[in-house]
Amino acid sequence: MITPDINDLGLAGYDVRPLTPEDAPAVYELMAAGELETIGVVAIEEADIVSDWQRPSFDLATQSIGVFAGARLVGYAEVSMGRRADAAVAADHRRRGIGTALAEWTQRVSRRDGSGLVGQPVPHDSPGERLLRSLGYRELWTSWVLEMPEGATIEPQPVPDGFTVRPAQDEADFRAAHVVVEDAFLEWSERERETYEDFAAQVVLRPGFEPWQIRLMTGPSGEVVGTSILQLAEDCGYVSRLAVRRDRRNRGLARALLVDSFAVARERGATRSELSTDSRTGALGLYEKVGMQVTSTWHHLAIDTATRTAS
Structure with missing residues (x-):
């Protein structure tokens, strides 16, 4: 795979290179600082970065870039599947062209990998949003992070007769959860189907994972018809994926999974x-x-790289 030239980004005075697994802590610190500045809390975990980077579909050597001032990481970007980008620039190194250079680099990667469209999520009214909009990016969708505050509870949702919520136990359960998630998410998401190997890298092989974090809703015949996937971070239980099979919806199964997930998270200290x-x-x-x-509110901004002149 040909790597877009990283030496012609116009970043005089900085060292630019692809990232390595050993850079994960520095990327975490960079992104955490940005989140604290823009949304007031740190939502990302280093485990998020590690699990994303270990996906078989992602090649850190050709799909990532780091900008260094001496030994310090002050800018970073990555592009997955030629379509999904993430990037950050240290606050004290903004307005020096780093953000614009990283955006141009992500577009080059997208063109190289044949996607034609590349975008990334940015917090509402953040420096990242303002930069991308100034570069011609358009909004594809809006996303929100929601919290069930400390001390609050969801009203109980009885599980219908014949259905059961249980923890996953083995790889067969992990694979069944993957199928339910992908079938549901692809109803509204325009992307290629995620492989089980990529799913496992982000869920099963994520640092700290335990099987009970995958909650399964099973039907009368024991088949998996829904799932909720939990992540624990200090005092927070985060539901990273929630899905119910289309033919089993409108029975309260998703809400029952949510109630179960929040309860289990609290039992574990959240x-x-x-x-x-x-x-x-x-x-x-x-x-x-x-x-x-x-x-917090986030905007997914994207640009059509196929119609832009490669540089």
């Missing part, structure tokens, strides 16, 4: 619970009705 949703799903109102509150 005092509050979170999840995220976006405007493509139409689920924001549902979560607000059960008492969850929006804590």
Whole structure:
């Protein structure tokens, strides 16, 4: 795979190179500082970066870039599947062309990998949003992080007769959860189907994972018809994925999974619970009705790289 030239980004005085696994802590610190500045809390974990980078579909050597001032990482970008980008620039190194150079680099990667469209999520009214909009990026969707505040509870949701919520136990359960998630998410998401190997890298092989974090809803015949996937971070239980098979919806199964997940998280020490949703799903109102509150708003901004002149 040909790597877009990283030496012609116009970043005089900086060292630029692809990232390595050993750079994960520095990327975490950079992104955490940005989140604290823009949304007031640190939502990302280093485990998020490690699990994303270990996906078989992601090649750190050709799909990532780091900008260094001496030994310090002050800018970073990555592009997955030629389509999904993430980037950050240290506050004290902004307005020096780093953000614009990184955006141009992500577009080159997208063109190289044949996507034609590349975008990334940015917090509402953040420096990143203002930069990308000034570069011609357009909004594809809006997403929200919601929290069930400490001490609040969701009203119980009885599990219908014949259905059961249980923890995953083995790889067969992990694979069944993957199928339910992908079938549901691809109803509204325009992307290629995620492989089980990529799913496992982000969930099963994520640092700190234990099988009980995958909650399964099984039907009368024992088949998996829904799943909720939990992540624990200090005092927070985060539901990273929630899905119910289409032919089993409108029975309260998703809400029952949510109640179960939040309860299990609290049993494990979490005092509050979170999840995220976006405007493509139409689920924001549902979560607000059960008492969850929006804590941050993000915009997914994208640009059509196929119509831009390669540089």
